[in-house]
Structures are given as structure tokens and as C-alpha cells.
Amino acid sequence: MSKQPAMPKLTPEGAAEVMQMTRKLQDHLRVNRLLTYKPYAYQREVHRARDAAGDWAYERLLMAGNQVGKTLSGAAESAFHATGEYPDWWVGFRFEKPTMIWVGGQNNDKVRDIAQKQLLGDPHDDGAAGTGWIPRDRIGKRVRKPGIPDALESVLVRHKSGHNVTVKFKSYDAGKADWMGEPVDFTWLDEEPPPDIYSQALARGIKTRGAILMTFTPENGATGVVLSFMNNLLPGQALYRAGWDDAPHLDGADKDRLWAAIPPHEREMRKYGHPVLGSGLVYPVPDDVFTVEPFKVPAHWSRLAAMDFGWDHPTAIVWLAYDRENDLVYLYDAHKARNQTPPYHAAAIKGRGEWIPMAWPRDALQSRDGNNLAMQYRKLGVNMLAQPFENQGGGHAVEPGIMEVLTRLQTGRLKVFSHLHEWFEEKRTYHRIEGKLAKTGDDLMDATRYAVMSLRHANVLTFDPRPSTYGRDYDPFTRQAGHDPLFAGG
Numbered sequence: 001m002s003k004q005p006a007m008p009k010l011t012p013e014g015a016a017e018v019m020q021m022t023r024k025l026q027d028h029l030r031v032n033r034l035l036t037y038k039p040y041a042y043q044r045e046v047h048r049a050r051d052a053a054g055d056w057a058y059e060r061l062l063m064a065g066n067q068v069g070k071t072l073s074g075a076a077e078s079a080f081h082a083t084g085e086y087p088d089w090w091v092g093f094r095f096e097k098p099t100m101i102w103v104g105g106q107n108n109d110k111v112r113d114i115a116q117k118q119l120l121g122d123p124h125d126d127g128a129a130g131t132g133w134i135p136r137d138r139i140g141k142r143v144r145k146p147g148i149p150d151a152l153e154s155v156l157v158r159h160k161s162g163h164n165v166t167v168k169f170k171s172y173d174a175g176k177a178d179w180m181g182e183p184v185d186f187t188w189l190d191e192e193p194p195p196d197i198y199s200q201a202l203a204r205g206i207k208t209r210g211a212i213l214m215t216f217t218p219e220n221g222a223t224g225v226v227l228s229f230m231n232n233l234l235p236g237q238a239l240y241r242a243g244w245d246d247a248p249h250l251d252g253a254d255k256d257r258l259w260a261a262i263p264p265h266e267r268e269m270r271k272y273g274h275p276v277l278g279s280g281l282v283y284p285v286p287d288d289v290f291t292v293e294p295f296k297v298p299a300h301w302s303r304l305a306a307m308d309f310g311w312d313h314p315t316a317i318v319w320l321a322y323d324r325e326n327d328l329v330y331l332y333d334a335h336k337a338r339n340q341t342p343p344y345h346a347a348a349i350k351g352r353g354e355w356i357p358m359a360w361p362r363d364a365l366q367s368r369d370g371n372n373l374a375m376q377y378r379k380l381g382v383n384m385l386a387q388p389f390e391n392q393g394g395g396h397a398v399e400p401g402i403m404e405v406l407t408r409l410q411t412g413r414l415k416v417f418s419h420l421h422e423w424f425e426e427k428r429t430y431h432r433i434e435g436k437l438a439k440t441g442d443d444l445m446d447a448t449r450y451a452v453m454s455l456r457h458a459n460v461l462t463f464d465p466r467p468s469t470y471g472r473d474y475d476p477f478t479r480q481a482g483h484d485p486l487f488a489g490g
Contacts (some may be wrong), residue, residue: 002441003480004371005086006259017296021283024237024313024400030132031126031130031135031137032086032135032136033131033132033133033135033137034076034079034080034083034133034134034135034154037076037087039073039076039415040069040246040247040248041246042240042241042242042246043069043072043073043076043242043365044066044089045079045240046062046073046083046093046213046240047073047077047090047092048058048091048092049092049093049211050238051233051235051236051237051238052233052238053235053459055235055236056093056236057212057236057237057238057388058209058210058211058212058236058237059202059211059212059236059237059238059241060211060212060213060214060223060237060238060239060240061216061229061237061238061240062074062213062214062215062216062240062242063216063217063218063226063229063240063241063275064215064216064217064240064241064242064243064273065217065242065243065244065269065270065271065273066217066243066248066251066258066270066271066296067247067254067258068242068243068244068246068250068273069242069247069249070215070217070242071114071115071118071190071215072118072211073119073215074188074190074215075115075118075119075132075188077092077134077213078101078103078119078133078138078167078188078189079119079132079133079134080093081093081099081101081165081186081188082099082101082134082138082159082165082167083134083135083138083157083158083160083165083262084096084159084160084161084340085135085158085160091460093161093186093211095165096161096188096445097161097163098159098163098164098165098184099159099165099185099186100165100166100168100183100184100185100208101165101166101167101168101184101185101186101187101188102167102168102170102184102186102187102201102204103116103119103167103169103170103187103189103190104169104170104171104172104179104188104189104193104197104201105170105171105172105189105190105191106171106172106173106186106191107171107172107173108145108148108169108171108173108174108189109148109151109317110153110171111151111169111170111171111190112145112148112152112169114190115169115188115190116131116151116152117132118133118307119132119133119134119155119167120132120139120152120155122135123150124150125152132411134157136153137158138157138158139155139156139157139158140155140156140157140158140164141155141156142154142155142156143155145169153168153169154166154167154168154169155167167334167469168393168409171190171415172193172194172197176196176197176199176200179197179200179201179204180200180203181204182204182207182209183204183206183208183210184204184205184208184210185205185208185210185211186202186210186211186212186213187204187210187211187212187213188212188213188214188215188469189201189203189212189213189214189215189216190214190215190216190401191215191216192214192216192218192219192220192223192226193214193225195223195224195225198225199468207488210213210384212375217269217270217273218269218273218274218275219269220275221275222275222429222431223275226275226429227429227440227441229424230275230428230429231425231426231429231440231441232426232441235402239270242273243272243273244258244271244272255257255271255458258270258271259347259369261273262299263416268286268287272287274354274428275428275429276422280431280432280433280438281430281431281432281446281467281487282402282406282430282432282437283405283406283409283427283430285406285409285410287424287427287428289409289410289412289415290412290414290415290416290419291415291416291424292330292415292416292418293417293418294332294417294418294419296329297321297332298321298323299460299461300460301322301323301324301330301460302320302321302322302324302455302458302459302460303319303320303321303322303353303356303458303460304319304320304322304328304356304357304359304360304451304454304455304458304459305317305319305320305349305352305357305358305359305451306320306359306360306447306451306454307345307349307358307359307360307361307450308320308361308443308444308446308447308449308450309360309361309363309364310338310443310444311338312338312339313338313340313443314336314337314443315336315337315338315340315345315443315459316335316336316446316447317334317335317345317348317349317358317447318331318333318334318423318443318444318447318448318451319331319332319334319352320331320332320358320451320452320455320458322455323333324458324460327413328413328415329408329413329414329415329452329455330335330414330415330416330417331414331416331417331420331423331448331451332417333352333417333420334420334422334423334444334447335348335349335352336422336443336444342373342376342380343380343459344376345377346377346380346381346382347379349382350381350382353461354381354382354383355383355461356383357383357385357457357458358377358385358460359381359385359389359450359451359457360373360374360377360384360385360387360389360450361388361389361446362387362396362451364377364388365388365475367463369404372406374388383449385454386456388449389453389454391453392456398449399436400453401449401450401452401453402449403451404449404452405448405452408452414452421446423444424447425441426441426442426444427445428445430442430445431440467486
């Protein structure tokens with residue numbers, strides 16, 4: 001076996017030259033930090049800036065845990081827009097013209113010590129200028145903020161096109177009047193803004209079709225801004241989530257140390273970026289207690305679906321598999337969409353198995369022309385139960401169903417497949433205000449309650465639909481198994 005040639009030994013002069021080149025490279029990267037940015041998978045998705053339909057997401061929220069790199073993401077993107085030096089992998093927004101960028105935070109001190117520092121370097125160290133995400137040789141005139149030591153009002157950044165880009169630093173506590181005025185192309189809000197400030201930021205982008213990126217941990221709980229992104233996403237909006245497991249720089253020891261240092265009631269928020277609702281949370285059960293990875297549902301387990309009707313708020317549907325022998329319920333699929341007609345939802349339902357019994361609330365009986373919602377869905381081939389939802393012991397009270405769902409979650413007798421992200425989002429914000437249920441973002445929660453309290457109606461594929469419901473030509477076995485990817489008997 002031939003030997004590998006020995007590496008030549010460096011002479012003292014050669015070693016010194018290598019050391020000198022290394023120092024020059026380090027010095028160069030110190031003031032050109034943007035060249036070193038290697039985003040994690042979740043950060044790339046944020047920068048991609050697409051909504052659920054694949055169109056541009058002009059309003060984005062990265063709601064994440066602590067220490068995962070959310071502020072870094074906002075600073076790096078702001079620097080790309082300011083300089084025009086987009087990397088080869090970049091597929092997000094691009095600004096090729098003179099641009100106005102606003103950077104906002106809670107107060108002037110925090111803006112200076114967090115956002116300004118990330119972009120330009122330590123504001124308290126004159127020698128650190130250019131060690132942030134904006135390269136030193138791109139930084140132009142800086143205007144200081146009156147009365148705030150080392151804080152900047154604005155900075156000019158030289159874009160690769162040769163034009164100057166203006167970056168202005170704003171604080172929420174200055175009030176909404178300070179956020180009025182000129183058109184803005186890109187706004188980065190590090191920490192959650194009050195609704196009136198967010199509204200002004202949106203208004204600044206109307207003329208320019210500007211983009212907004214928010215990066216924060218939801219320390220204020222389920223606020224209006226948070227809930228609008230979690231439960232009411234509109235076209236052109238996108239929500240991104242990231243926790244400790246999405247940040248490779250945090251190893252096991254880091255996570256253990258952080259976990260031990262955080263008060264128990266804040267751990268879900270600090271680790272995962274889940275808003276904390278405290279004692280108002282309806283289902284205060286950690287997700288990992290009842291979350292399971294998707295698997296093939298055995299054919300002999302009974303199935304049931306339940307729906308909550310909506311229009312302005314979404315129509316929501318959940319599908320359960322019931323292991324009767326062990327009294328275990330698995331919520332394995334969900335559907336949620338607003339402003340859609342019954343044929344749209346019926347197609348989604350039948351694609352998961354026409355034969356599955358569907359529980360439904362009594363408001364589906366309301367009608368002005370005799371053709372109520374329940375009847376419309378029956379005509380479309382959905383296996384609606386003969387009667388509207390009632391609790392197991394009769395009646396329509398909400399609290400017995402909530403208690404049954406909560407008990408099953410706590411005891412591990414209700415499991416939820418991990419890919420049902422919208423269901424988890426609703427569960428995390430389903431809360432009470434002064435003891436009363438908050439009736440926003442509860443569509444999948446209501447459907448889940450109907451389903452769990454209707455388990456007596458769950459059945460297997462051999463279930464024979466009522467001729468009075470479908471007519472004598474209905475074939476319950478047509479195309480069923482092939483439409484349900486989780487059906488093990490197909």
C-alpha cells in the first residue's frame with residue numbers, strides 16, 4: 001500500500017505569512033459580517049417571504065423562542081436590503097432602487113442596544129463601527145438622536161447601485177405621530193409593536209407596496225397582533241415559528257441550563273415562542289404530553305369527523321380515530337378555511353373518506369328557504385349524522401365537552417398528530433377572559449369538542465349509510481380507501 005506524501009513543513013517565514021493572511025481575513029470578515037451569514041432552515045423560509053398560496057408575503061411575523069436567532073434574521077435581511085448585496089441563495093424581496101428602511105423597537109435604549117448594535121456594531125465603542133451586519137465601507141453619514149447617548153436617528157448606507165439608502169431608527173414609545181409621514185419600503189420591527197404603531201407601519205408601505213418583518217417572542221401573551229397572525233392569516237401574510245430545536249447553535253447543555261433558569265409558567269413561551277395566557281388558558285397541557293407522530297390508522301379502529309360552520313370565521317373540521325379497546329382517541333387530520341362554499345368543504349371531506357360519520361352543530365338547521373346547511377352537505381355526499389350534536393348525556397352545554405377534552409389530554413387518552421399545526425395554534429390561544437370563553441380563533445377547538453363528545457357515533461368502513469340520507473344509488477365503498485392516506489386497510 002503506497003504511502004501518502006508527507007506535507008511539507010512550513011518555514012518560519014511561511015508560518016508568519018500564513019498567520020498574517022489569517023489575521024487579514026479575520027479583520028476583513030469583522031467589518032464584512034454579512035459575508036458570513038449562513039441561515040438556518042427556518043431563517044431561509046422567513047427570507048423567502050411567501051404566504052400560504054405562494055405569493056409575496058408583505059407582512060411577516062417570526063414568532064420564536066429566546067436565543068434562536070430571530071433578531072439576527074431581521075438584522076441580516078435589513079442589511080441585505082440596505083446594501084443590495086443579496087447572496088446567491090436569496091429568493092425573497094429585492095430592492096434595486098433608493099430605499100427607505102425603518103427599524104423599530106420598544107424604546108430608544110433598546111433600539112440602540114439591540115437593533116442598532118446588530119446593524120452597525122456596538123454603539124458605545126467607536127472602534128466597533130462596521131462590525132454589525134452592514135459592512136463598514138457601506139456606512140455613510142450618521143445622525144445622532146437628541147438626548148439619547150450613542151443612539152442614532154438615521155444612517156446612510158451605500159447601495160451597490162451607487163444610491164444611498166436611508167435607515168431610520170424608531171421607538172414605539174415615541175407614539176404613533178412619530179410613525180406618520182413618508183413612504184417606507186421595508187420595516188423591521190424587533191419586539192412586538194402596539195396595534196396603533198403597527199397600523200402606522202402598514203400605512204407607510206401602502207404607496208411603495210412595502211414589506212414588514214416582525215421578530216419577537218410573544219411575552220405579552222395572545223395580543224391582537226399575535227392572534228391575527230395565529231388565527232386569521234390573510235393573503236399576503238405569513239407566520240413563522242422557531243424554538244430551541246430549530247437553532248443548531250444551542251446544544252443539550254445550553255437547553256438544560258436555559259430550561260432550569262426559566263420560571264415554569266414561561267417555559268413554553270421562552271422555548272417555543274408560544275404566547276402565554278396563564279390561568280386563562282382553557283387547555284393548560286404542554287403539547288409534548290399528547291403529541292404523536294403520524295402513523296397508519298388501523299382499519300379496525302372506528303372513525304368520526306366533526307365540523308364547525310363558518311364564513312367570515314373559518315369552517316373547521318377534525319377527524320378522529322377511536323381505539324375502543326383501549327379508550328384512546330387520535331385526532332389525525334383537520335381542515336380549516338374561511339369564505340368557502342359547501343362544495344369546497346365537501347370535496348375536502350369526501351377526499352378523506354365519504355363513509356366517515358360527520359357530527360355537526362344545530363346552527364346548520366337554520367335556513368330561510370328550507371335548504372339548510374346540513375341538507376346541502378347531505379346532497380353533496382357527506383355522511384352527516386341524522387341529528388345535530390348533543391352531549392353524551394344530552395343538551396348542548398359547552399363546559400362538559402371542554403372538561404372531557406381537557407381530561408383526555410391530561411391523561412393521555414386524546415392524542416394529536418404532530419403535523420396539525422393550525423390545531424396546535426388554536427389550542428395555545430384558546431383562553432378565557434374573566435371566566436368566559438374568548439370566542440375568537442376557536443373553530444377547530446369547537447369541532448374537537450363536538451367530535452370527542454360524539455364518539456358513540458364513530459364507526460368503521462363497513463358502516464352502511466342511511467338510504468334516506470343519500471338515496472338508494474349511494475355506494476359507501478366507492479374510492480374510499482384510496483382517498484385516505486392514513487387508512488391502513490386501503
